Amino acid sequence: GWAGEGPGAGGKNRRVCHAAARLEMGSLWEEFNRLGTEMIVTKAGRRMFPTFQVKLSGLDPLADYPSAPGRVHFHPDSPAKGAQWMRQIVSFDKLKLTNNLLDDNGHIILNSMHRYQPRFHVVFVDPRRDSERFAHQNFKSFSFPETQFMAVTAYQNHRITQLKIASNPFAKGFRDGDPDP
Amino acid sequence: GWAGEGPGAGGKNRRVCHAAARLEMGSLWEEFNRLGTEMIVTKAGRRMFPTFQVKLSGLDPLADYPSAPGRVHFHPDSPAKGAQWMRQIVSFDKLKLTNNLLDDNGHIILNSMHRYQPRFHVVFVDPRRDSERFAHQNFKSFSFPETQFMAVTAYQNHRITQLKIASNPFAKGFRDGDPDP
DNA sequence: CCCTTTTCACCTAGGTGGTAAGAT
DNA sequence: ATCTTACCACCTAGGTGAAAAGGG
Numbered sequence: 001g002w003a004g005e006g007p008g009a010g011g012k013n014r015r016v017c018h019a020a021a022r023l024e025m026g027s028l029w030e031e032f033n034r035l036g037t038e039m040i041v042t043k044a045g046r047r048m049f050p051t052f053q054v055k056l057s058g059l060d061p062l063a064d065y066p067s068a069p070g071r072v073h074f075h076p077d078s079p080a081k082g083a084q085w086m087r088q089i090v091s092f093d094k095l096k097l098t099n100n101l102l103d104d105n106g107h108i109i110l111n112s113m114h115r116y117q118p119r120f121h122v123v124f125v126d127p128r129r130d131s132e133r134f135a136h137q138n139f140k141s142f143s144f145p146e147t148q149f150m151a152v153t154a155y156q157n158h159r160i161t162q163l164k165i166a167s168n169p170f171a172k173g174f175r176d177g178d179p180d181p
Numbered sequence: 182g183w184a185g186e187g188p189g190a191g192g193k194n195r196r197v198c199h200a201a202a203r204l205e206m207g208s209l210w211e212e213f214n215r216l217g218t219e220m221i222v223t224k225a226g227r228r229m230f231p232t233f234q235v236k237l238s239g240l241d242p243l244a245d246y247p248s249a250p251g252r253v254h255f256h257p258d259s260p261a262k263g264a265q266w267m268r269q270i271v272s273f274d275k276l277k278l279t280n281n282l283l284d285d286n287g288h289i290i291l292n293s294m295h296r297y298q299p300r301f302h303v304v305f306v307d308p309r310r311d312s313e314r315f316a317h318q319n320f321k322s323f324s325f326p327e328t329q330f331m332a333v334t335a336y337q338n339h340r341i342t343q344l345k346i347a348s349n350p351f352a353k354g355f356r357d358g359d360p361d362p
Numbered sequence: 363c364c365c366t367t368t369t370c371a372c373c374t375a376g377g378t379g380g381t382a383a384g385a386t
Numbered sequence: 387a388t389c390t391t392a393c394c395a396c397c398t399a400g401g402t403g404a405a406a407a408g409g410g
Contacts, residue, residue, distance in 0.1 A: 040379085043391075047377070099390085112389075153390050154379095161379070170377040173396035221403085224367075228401070280366085293365075334366050335403095342403070351401040354372035 015082075015124040016140040018058035024089055025050050028167060029146040037149035038160045039116075045096030045107040049168045052118050052147060053091040061086070064125035079125055097151065110151040118147045196246075196263075196305035197321040199239035205270055206231050209348060210327040216340045218330035220297075226277030226288040230349045233299050233328060234272040242267070245306035254289055260306055278332065291332040299328045 011017075023029065028050050029037075040046045059065060059082030066079040098107040110116060123139040155161040165171045192198075204210065209231050210218075221227045240246065240263030247260040254276055279288040291297060304320040312319070336342045346352045 049378090165379070168378070170398060171379060171396095172398080174379055230402090346403070349402070351374060352372095352403060353374080355403055 011137060012140060013124055013126070013134065013137045015060045015063050016122055016138060019056065019122045019140045020058045021054040021056055021120055021122070021142040023144045023147065024053040024055060024091075026144075026146065029144070032160065032163060033146040033148065035159045035163060036157055037147075038152045038155055038157060039097055039149045040155070041097045041099040041110050041112055041151045041153060043098065043100045045098040045100075045103070045105060047093065047096055048149075049164060051091060051093040052095065052120075053089050053093070054120055054142070055089050056086045056122070059083075059086055059122070060124075064127075066123050066125060085122075099151070099153065112151050112153050115148060115150050117143060117145070118149075119143050192318060193321060194305055194307070194315065194318045196241045196244050197303055197319060200237065200303045200321045201239045202235040202237055202301055202303070202323040204325045204328065205234040205236060205272075207325075207327065210325070213341065213344060214327040214329065216344060217338055218328075219333045219336055219338060219341045220278055220330045221336070222278045222280040222291050222293055222332045222334060224279065224281045226279040226281075226284070226286060228274070228277055229330075230345060232272060232274040233276065233301075234270050234274070235301055235323070236270050237267045237303070240264075240267055240303070241305075245308075247304050247306060254287075266303075280332070280334065293332050293334050296329060296331050298324060298326070299330075300324050 032050065039048055061081060061083035063082050064079045065082055065085055066074060096105075096107040097110055098105075099110060099112050100107075101109060103109055120142040121139050122142075126134055126138050128134065150156070155164075165174045213231065220229055242262060242264035244263050245260050246263055246266055247255060254273070277286070277288040278291055279286075280291060280293050281288075282290060284290055301323040302320050303323075307315055307319050309315065331337070336345075346355045
């Protein structure tokens with residue numbers, strides 16, 4: 001998820017309180033983070049690289065979960081059972097960033113030359129009648145500092161450009177010499 | 182949907198009794214049907230061409246519908262509200278046919294050299310407790326004779342091959358002369 | 363002999379950063 | 387001067403039928 005602030009105090013629902021999320025490709029994220037990660041934003045929308053993906057655990061296998069509350073990006077598999085979310089890596093590889101304020105493709109709208117912190121929310125779908133009253137108890141949020149990035153329309157740091165070219169398969173056309181393993 | 186036979190007698194739920202489905206690309210289907218449509222099946226799975234797609238109307242915009250009962254292919258958007266299903270064409274373009282009896286990719290398993298009739302089911306998700314008792318009332322099935330086809334591992338009719346090459350964009354590499362409009 | 367599998371060149375579709383032009 | 391856009395060559399990814407090889 002992207003926007004909105006955390007919940008107030010109060011105990012969490014048992015369907016989310018044991019939820020855990022582990023960032024995938026953590027070492028690649030850290031490599032970018034050391035240089036100051038940048039993500040391109042375009043009018044049509046641009047994917048993130050590295051891709052934001054997490055491995056989930058601690059969910060109730062039989063309960064329903066969508067993957068975000070409020071004005072945020074919903075994972076396309078939502079809603080699904082906890083068992084399904086935990087079965088494999090939850091990947092936001094199709095997610096795109098845009099600087100177009102009038103975007104209607106469901107892309108995430110960001111301001112260029114601003115810093116962002118991706119956030120991930122696990123939301124239990126509460127079957128109770130007035131479940132809105134328990135909304136603050138029914139989700140758990142995760143934030144990985146190494147995924148922070150600067151939104152840009154063109155790369156500012158040439159070392160970021162080179163690391164993207166070296167690690168993103170779609171940029172292979174710009175590689176110079178030796179192939180990577 | 183694909184397999185299973187129709188329901189017994191009995192009145193339909195009002196959420197499905199007014200449902201209507203119109204086949205898209207009907208003239209292309211008829212053109213193939215006149216020659217005797219064939220669909221390639223492979224071990225890895227092959228798409229259908231023409232694609233099976235329908236335009237829905239007459240659903241309850243606020244009710245939930247998955248798109249098939251029993252051992253059938255579920256549309257990947259399932260479940261969704263009637264309003265969502267009617268908003269745009271329901272396309273099974275990602276659907277694949279296979280002759281691999283051990284397939285675990287969710288493809289439709291068919292026997293080569295046999296004829297098939299695609300069937301489409303609209304299923305109302307009944308919120309009542311013992312909704313199984315009403316299962317026979319909660320869906321409506323559609324069958325378009327012009328979408329019948331023979332499953333094959335290699336085309337039997339050369340005129341079918343030529344019509345596929347002429348009408349499927351992915352087969353453009355086999356076209357000879359003039360481009361089609 | 364008939365049917366199936368494998369491999370291939372040729373497409374569609376779309377994700378890269380570079381580059382030059384455009385906007386403020 | 388700085389940031390944004392449009393277009394491009396070069397990729398990945400994967401859907402075509404042809405052709406040749408494989409199998410019963």
